[in-house]
Amino acid sequence: xxxxxxxxxxxxxxxxxxxxxxxxxxxxxxxxxxxxxxxxxxxxxxxxxxxxxxxxxxxxxxxxxxxxxxxxxxxx
Numbered sequence: 289x290x291x292x293x294x295x296x297x298x299x300x301x302x303x304x305x306x307x308x309x310x311x312x313x314x315x316x317x318x319x320x321x322x323x324x325x326x327x328x329x330x331x332x333x334x335x336x337x338x339x340x341x342x343x344x345x346x347x348x349x350x351x352x353x354x355x356x357x358x359x360x361x362x363x364x
Contacts, residue, residue: 290345298341305334 308331315324 294341294345298338298345301334301338301341305331305338308334 308327312324312327312331315321315327
């Protein structure tokens with residue numbers, strides 16, 4: 289079973305990403321190029337962390353799969 293804390297962390301990262309994208313758009317509209325570039329770096333870091341968390345969740349699911357097959361009833 290996937291760690292619920294890991295899934296919660298992923299949701300938190302996604303919420304941060306949404307906020308950062310909005311902040312970046314606002315900075316662009318306001319002509320704050322330096323701020324926009326700094327926010328873009330933050331967005332890139334969040335993307336990397338999301339990818340890492342997704343791999344960890346995927347790995348947990350793969351580890352779980354063989355035992356799930358063993359406990360599943362077999363069709364005759």
